[in-house]
Each structure stands twice: as C-alpha cells, then as structure tokens.
Amino acid sequence: MKTSLLALAAFSLAAPALATTPMPRTLDQQADMALKSDALAWDFVEGITTEVGPRQAGTEAEKRGREWAMRWLTRHGFANVADEPFPMQTWVPGEAKAEIVSPFPQPLEVLALGDTASTGPEGVTAEVVFFRTVDELRAAPAGSLKGKIAYISHSMTQTQDGSQYGFAGPARWVGAGIAASKGAVATVIKSVGTDSDRTPHTGGTDFPQGVAPTPAGALSMPDARNLERMFARADGKPVTMKLTLTPRSLGTTMSGNVVGEIVGRDPSLPPVLVACHIDSWWNGTGAIDDGAGCGIVAAAAKHVSLTGQPLRTIRVLMAGAEETGLWGSKAYSAAHIDEPIAVGLESDFGADRIWRFESNFRDGNRALHDRIAKSVARFGVADSAIVATGGADIDIARDQKTGIIDLQQDGTRYFDLHHTANDTLDMIDPVQLRQNVAVWTQVVGILANEAGTIKP
Ligand code: ZN
Ligand code: ZN
Numbered sequence: 001m002k003t004s005l006l007a008l009a010a011f012s013l014a015a016p017a018l019a020t021t022p023m024p025r026t027l028d029q030q031a032d033m034a035l036k037s038d039a040l041a042w043d044f045v046e047g048i049t050t051e052v053g054p055r056q057a058g059t060e061a062e063k064r065g066r067e068w069a070m071r072w073l074t075r076h077g078f079a080n081v082a083d084e085p086f087p088m089q090t091w092v093p094g095e096a097k098a099e100i101v102s103p104f105p106q107p108l109e110v111l112a113l114g115d116t117a118s119t120g121p122e123g124v125t126a127e128v129v130f131f132r133t134v135d136e137l138r139a140a141p142a143g144s145l146k147g148k149i150a151y152i153s154h155s156m157t158q159t160q161d162g163s164q165y166g167f168a169g170p171a172r173w174v175g176a177g178i179a180a181s182k183g184a185v186a187t188v189i190k191s192v193g194t195d196s197d198r199t200p201h202t203g204g205t206d207f208p209q210g211v212a213p214t215p216a217g218a219l220s221m222p223d224a225r226n227l228e229r230m231f232a233r234a235d236g237k238p239v240t241m242k243l244t245l246t247p248r249s250l251g252t253t254m255s256g257n258v259v260g261e262i263v264g265r266d267p268s269l270p271p272v273l274v275a276c277h278i279d280s281w282w283n284g285t286g287a288i289d290d291g292a293g294c295g296i297v298a299a300a301a302k303h304v305s306l307t308g309q310p311l312r313t314i315r316v317l318m319a320g321a322e323e324t325g326l327w328g329s330k331a332y333s334a335a336h337i338d339e340p341i342a343v344g345l346e347s348d349f350g351a352d353r354i355w356r357f358e359s360n361f362r363d364g365n366r367a368l369h370d371r372i373a374k375s376v377a378r379f380g381v382a383d384s385a386i387v388a389t390g391g392a393d394i395d396i397a398r399d400q401k402t403g404i405i406d407l408q409q410d411g412t413r414y415f416d417l418h419h420t421a422n423d424t425l426d427m428i429d430p431v432q433l434r435q436n437v438a439v440w441t442q443v444v445g446i447l448a449n450e451a452g453t454i455k456p
C-alpha cells in the first residue's frame with residue numbers, strides 16, 4: 001500500500017509536466033510504435049466488416065460502406081473528406097445451384113461469376129465438356145460446344161508473390177467468353193484459388209465484343225475435383241449437370257470514390273496518393289479484399305500526421321467499384337487528370353506482411369529509392385530492382401506517368417481466401433497487419449516530406 005501510494009504521488013507530480021510538453025515522435029519512432037501497437041488499421045477493418053459487411057459495387061451496401069469510411073476519416077481528423085460520385089453498370093448475384101444429374105447425381109457448391117447472365121429460375125441442364133486448360137478450350141473447334149456446358153480446370157499453387165494468379169486466372173477472366181464463342185450454353189470453372197474449402201471463389205469475367213454473356217460459375221475446389229473424378233469414372237458416359245444461376249443487371253447506378261486528406265504545409269506541391277478499394281464481393285465481408293488495404297493506407301497517413309504536418313498533402317483514395325470493372329479508378333483519373341500527383345501507392349493484396357519494396361524511380365531518382373529501401377529494411381522488407389507498376393486503383397499514376405511504389409505483401413495465403421465467403425476479419429493476423437502499417441508509415445512519411453520531384 002505504502003509503495004503504491006508513493007508511486008501514485010510520484011506519478012501525479014510528473015504527469016502535468018508530461019502533459020504540457022508533447023514531443024512529436026520522429027518518423028522512425030512513429031513507425032516503430034505502429035509496428036508494436038497500431039490499432040487504427042484494425043479498427044477500420046473490424047469496423048467496416050462488422051458495421052457494414054459485404055459491399056457489392058454499385059449497391060446500397062457499398063454506399064453504406066462509403067458513408068462509414070467517410071465518418072471514420074472525419075473522426076480521425078482527415079480534411080476535405082468527400083464521396084465523389086460516378087455512374088456504373090451494376091450486376092448483382094442471385095441464386096446459385098449446381099447438381100450432377102447423371103451418372104452420379106449429387107449437388108455441387110457453385111457461385112456466379114461477375115457480369116454473367118442468368119439461366120433463368122428453371123436452370124439449364126446439359127452435358128459437361130471437360131477442358132484441362134484455357135489453351136485446350138481455345139483449341140476446341142468452332143461450334144463444338146453448341147448446347148454444352150464447358151468446364152475448365154487448371155491448377156493454382158500458393159506463391160509468395162502471387163504470380164500464379166497470372167497463370168491460373170485466365171480460366172476465370174476469359175474462359176466463359178471463349179466457351180460462349182464456341183456455342184456453350186454455360187461455363188463452370190474450378191475456382192481460381194489455392195484452398196481446399198467448399199467455398200467457391202467468385203470474381204469478374206469478360207466476354208469478347210460481339211459475344212453475348214452466358215451464365216458462368218465457379219465450383220469450389222473439392223467440388224471441382226469431385227467432378228473431375230466423375231469424368232474418370234464415367235466410362236465414357238456423358239456427365240450431365242443442371243446449373244441454376246440467376247444474377248441480374250441493375251443497369252446504371254451510382255458508386256463513388258471516398259477521398260480524404262492530411263493537408264501538407266505546401267499545397268502547391270503535388271500530393272502523395274495512397275489508395276485501396278472500398279467495395280467487395282457479396283459473399284465475404286471484404287476484410288482482406290480490401291478492408292485491410294483501406295485500414296492500412298488510412299492508418300499510415302494518420303501516423304505520418306502525428307509526426308508533424310507533412311510538407312506535401314497525403315490524399316487517401318478509397319475507390320468504389322473496383323471488383324466489377326475498376327470503375328472507381330477510371331473515374332478518379334478522369335476527374336483529376338489535370339491535378340498532378342507526386343507518387344501513387346495502393347494496398348490491395350490482403351493483410352499479410354510486406355516483404356519487398358519496388359519503385360518505378362530507381363533509375364530516375366536512385367537516392368530516394370535507396371533511402372526508402374534502407375528505411376524499411378528493419379521491418380524485414382527486401383529491396384528490388386523490379387519496376388513498380390501500381391495496383392488497379394491508381395490508374396491516375398499510370399495515366400500521369402508519375403512515381404509509383406509497390407509494397408509487395410506476402411501472397412502465400414491470399415488465394416486461399418480471395419473472393420470467398422471466408423474473406424472475414426477472423427483471417428487477419430493483427431501482427432502482420434501492424435507490420436504493413438509500420439512500413440507504409442515509414443514510406444509515406446518520407447514521400448510526404450520529400451521536397452524534390454519524384455519522377456520515374
Ligand atoms: Zn481487391
Ligand atoms: Zn478482389
């Protein structure tokens with residue numbers, strides 16, 4: 001008791017002095033603090049996934065997400081918070097059911113792919129034609145899929161840099177369009193993913209000019225493998241599927257880009273643009289894609305502001321409607337093309353740790369590149385000579401041919417969860433999320449206080 005009273009007395013003497021002389025941390029100290037104890041990014045992603053949930057592009061749910069994000073930014077002291085509206089073509093999923101009719105009747109887990117057509121409530125029943133790869137589908141003769149359902153398999157392996165998405169992704173991005181051009185009534189694919197859960201991975205797909213969209217869906221990995229075993233055991237008998245997908249187009253609706261700023265000391269200098277996307281697919285709660293990214297960039301901007309007003313403005317862009325066609329990124333670039341930015345960065349690859357730093361100005365401004373690389377080495381981030389190309393939400397940086405930085409996150413787990421019902425807060429590792437915030441704070445802080453031009 002005596003000891004604690006003394007301690008209390010000592011504290012009460014010291015406390016006023018501490019309270020009246022707040023020493024702003026240096027950028028390094030702030031980033032180190034973020035690594036240990038940042039709560040802002042988690043608060044953002046917990047808040048938006050809990051209070052809003054799924055945010056399908058162009059819908060009322062996305063609008064609630066944008067309003068939620070604006071309140072969060074305002075509450076944390078961001079200036080010029082706004083929702084910049086733009087029109088878009090909106091697609092919403094309906095019912096999704098698949099079943100094998102013969103020779104081994106049973107249900108399969110399926111989800112519709114974005115921008116695909118409806119089978120109608122009665123569904124379509126047709127023979128399934130098995131293609132191991134997109135190239136095999138491309139080689140199928142014209143008209144050979146008339147009245148059939150195409151099935152496209154392929155394998156995707158976990159990789160740290162996520163490069164397998166480029167290898168396996170075309171099955172989703174273009175498979176249904178190719179099958180439709182050869183007469184298929186519908187397409188199902190093995191989900192583009194690396195898990196073994198019965199949670200299909202949705203995502204967008206494109207139909208070529210002049211090819212009418214058909215119904216198309218993704219089977220979960222275990223269901224796709226089951227279907228493939230059926231082909232092996234069918235002894236040449238046709239495998240017939242009944243597929244019911246009832247998505248619909250809502251036509252033109254409004255989405256918007258949420259913006260907010262940490263205003264710099266010299267507003268004549270081009271700002272640093274940090275971006276993410278606010279929309280998500282309907283099936284998960286948009287935690288890793290991309291609530292975490294928005295939490296990371298907003299938290300980093302706030303941490304930089306706590307080290308003192310930066311030289312340049314830091315503008316946060318939470319783009320609307322990324323998933324269904326990069327509508328927000330295009331609209332932002334169109335609206336702001338005449339307002340130069342200094343450098344653009346985007347976070348949209350989950351919440352796992354950053355492992356590599358890339359810029360597009362390593363040749364043009366080696367001193368700055370090296371300074372940033374050195375500053376993040378203590379967080380375990382490797383330097384790289386790869387030229388940064390930027391994420392989907394920073395079209396404006398590419399359109400203006402300005403500076404771009406990619407802070408590459410570990411993608412080993414990303415495609416276990418990507419575009420699935422398992423994209424939830426529970427999958428986020430708070431320790432790795434804080435490492436993202438620390439690295440972003442360090443990098444954005446250096447950029448926002450860089451007086452010279454940041455040129456590729
Ligand atoms: Zn995303
Ligand atoms: Zn996505």
